[in-house]
Amino acid sequence: MPFVKSADQAEIYYEAHGSGEPLVLLSGQANTHHWWDNVRADFEAEHQVIVLDYLGTGRSDKPADAEYSVRRFATDVVCVLDELGIARAHVYGTSMGGKVAQWLAIDYPDHVGALVLGCTSVGGVHGLRAAPEITRALAQPSADAAREVLIDLMYSPEWVRENPGPYVTLGGPMPGHARRGHLRASNAHDSWAVLDQITAPTLVLHGTDDAFSPVDNALILANRIPGAEVHYLDGARHAYFEEKRAEASAAVLGFLAEHPLD
Incomplete structure (x- = not known):
């Protein structure tokens, strides 16, 4: 199995599929590379697609005493690319x-x-978070009830009726310390002050009906990143990349084609 050692010697699991210019796909909080299972094929014909399990998830190590932060996860991605x-x-x-x-x-x-950048945020005081009642609903003791809330945040009821699951975006089993580490990592993110340092051509995608990461986060992000473009997915919720797969994947592929690697 393909593993790479991170800077602190934790083993990070990764996979590479397809051929062409490399493309790293990064999943949501407390999720493995399986987050991309239903759409990864859209990119493999034109790109070498790289996916990984973050520290604490899937086949990667799950140490209790490690640093869990989005900045650390970025360093782990570089280790995979170097490998x-x-x-x-x-x-x-x-x-x-x-x-x-x-x-x-x-x-x-x-x-x-x-x-x-899809369905995401600058974090900190400038990023918009889910309403408190959503956070409370996700934290309720009943796992089944919390799962139903999460499904509703990810997909529209119409899409759920036509696609009964299983849903790869709901995460999987992981130790409590790792799950808490992922929550702290995501909540601690705050890139506002340095987003203007980004030089990469940037496309921001967001579903218009996303209550998990409110849609105005897209414009907040794009206004901070020089030259960034925004593409809204009408009627989509947090998992826009599945529900609006054809439109979202086409938008990403078109953008990458406009900005080839030198």
């Missing part, structure tokens, strides 16, 4: 993966070609 001998790659991150992608573009600009 594959890839000097530069396009990066597409959604939800918490979009936060990781921001730090990749800020801390490792030479490694990033085009940047795509």
